[in-house]
Amino acid sequence: MSKIGLIIGREYSSRVKKKSFIVMTILVPILSAVFLIGAVYLGTPEVKDLKVLVVDDTGIIVDDIIDNQKNNKIIPKTAHGNIVDDPDAHLNEKYTFQEYEEVANGKSADDAKIDFVENEKYKDCDVILYIPKNITYSKVVKLYYKETPSPKALTYINLLVNESIEIASLSNYNITKEDYQEIKKKITLHSILYSDKDEKDTRTAIKAGIGFAFGLMIYMFIFLYGVQVMKGVIEEKTNRIVEVIISSVKPFELMMGKIIGIMFVGLTQFFMWVVLIGVLTTVVVPFVVPDEYSPMFQAGTQTEIQTSQEVGAMIEPELQNTMQGNELLDVLINETPWASMLLVFLFFFIGGYLLYGSLMAAIGSAVDSETDTQQFMLPVTMPLVFAYLISIMGIQDPDSPIMVWCSQIPFTSPVVMLVRYSANGGVGMGWDLVLSMFLLVITFIATTWLAAKIYRTGILMYGKKVTYKELFKWLKY
């Protein structure tokens, strides 16, 4: 046992000390942090100051608009009712509305357009909001701009004008403001999956997506480190050190020592990444990114919106779009069972890695150089790639029959099961999960056993082009 420990130690330390390992370990979290921050930045477009020149031919609505806007009556009340945590609250400060006073002198939009460019008084306005006289029938307002305003600004102005007109016309219909507020409340469609007497929230695709990210990680690790096992075996073979070593230890010990040593390298890298990404996002990001854009802040906001949503408050559909990105963060932070998720990840990572790693070791032993590996690599990597593709499709429908089957088959389960587990939030997966784990363990024991047989013959074979027939013979030696 102590000898296998020595081998594990050498495999581990010789790799961890490599420059490429250190660079990879540090660079990947930094890059992903940069991407994350970049994504949040891009997802939250910068809100520019906007000055709106209101040309109101009706002469009545402009005051309401300016009043509603200044006092922030529209958006907060109709949307969330909570001004402080509203990420859009600051829009009120960013946008200013100015009345085109020349309307009183009989001027209208065409004059405004000229003034808007030439007149010192109105030159600093960015857009003209033109409300025609027949607005209550035509329901069309026009917006002239110098520079394309952001979609957010358009939504905001639309909402503001709409509500102001509606409020202004309430008296025509004998509706009180209170009734109006009541009518305006929208229903929220909260879809819940009902099965096995369990109610499941269906933000399933997002959850499946998170599972897929874990599955993808396993997929990448198996590839990266499986190939390292193979390369390591080929290296020992071409260096001709292998015979010296197996005169001291059993070939099986050498093979397992290598596989396990490299597995620890992989785990080390993974935990380093988790820690570094954690540190970067919690410590560094708040310094770099203003509060309202930081993912933590937005996720926090989202939770409260979620709660208010549940008690029946309204959410404007237009505003929901801007929250799609934040829902992911919300699921990540509030709805992902991290502890069990990590355990399942570790189990399937180790199981899948041992399964494929042993096969890769067998391949490495059978060839003289990396260029000869292709014919054997293909059948080994195919199920893995298949699992990856199935998982991508499975994000939309994580419990489809093919997903269920592939989450049981040990060659695909390390990737697929992660998607299913996460999609179901780890709920109601008792026998499913246990069977899959059991099958994985049985299979990696079997492949390790087979691989060891090929390995102990292969490592001492030089200069021979090996065929499948040959490999099959070695199993019987």
Added chain:
Amino acid sequence: MQEEEILFRADNIVKKYANHIALNDVSISVPKQSIFGLLGPNGAGKTSLIRIINQITAPDSGNVYINGEKLNREHVSIIGYLPEERGLYKKMKVGEQAMYLAQLKGMSKKEAKTSLDYWFKKFEIDAWWNKKVEELSKGMAQKIQFITTVMHKPQLLILDEPFSGFDPINSNLVKNEIKKLRDEGATVILSTHNMGSVEEICDDIALINNSRKILGGKIKEVKESFAKDQYTIEFKGNVVAFANAVWGGWELIERTQIGEHHFKAIVKLVGGNSLNNYLKALLDHVEVLSVNKVIPSMNDIFIQAIEDQKLQKENNINLTNKTEENE
């Protein structure tokens, strides 16, 4: 003579692979504190036997004993093995690597360091401790491989073609080191094609060909058995007188003139003629300066033995063919 103590013994080893037999009923025994030459052409089965001793493979039948004990995993630490196909981790530092290999052999860190310090000094390579193997020349790497084979003071040293790749100086260094190790108590099994070095340092040999042992024993005895009643006779006098001195019972194999009336002849005695009788007759006619029995070189014996086996095999085939024809 006192019965020799046997350190290593292999009894009736058989090892088959899918398409051929690597070892067919091979038995050898290696006396303690001797150098044993394991000889044979390429593909004869030497490496198969060596791998069995190192427990890299197991024989299909037959037993192997070390110190009278059946071969087991514990023996790994008392065997030092230098394979024919040998190398080192290129990216690893020399010292680190030697320490690693020493610990795999079961040495503690401290023991390994002490022993390696000793050997590195002895081979004058202590400056390389922190160098990577890829920075070393082939000869330097060979030295390190030799050290890692002997660093744990193995009782049994197995060296497969140890001199290949060494320049004459290092080859000599290693040769002397092997002898010294034997004198200090180690037993050495040496597999090589280099017959010169066999003659120089081996005490016993076994010759394996076509998966069978075809020759074995003390090197002196083997040589004696191949000597064919041939003698080198140096004499002064007349050649004709030499030729006519004895009428029958001998053949002239070769004759060279060394100086005026001074010759050297190789003669073979036949028909049960004894050297004494031959000399008696000869002495009256020429002046005999020296008489030496012709002892064949290991090289000759190697080739002779393998050709003999080949002939025998062909005869067997012919015989079986004939019987088949008769039937």
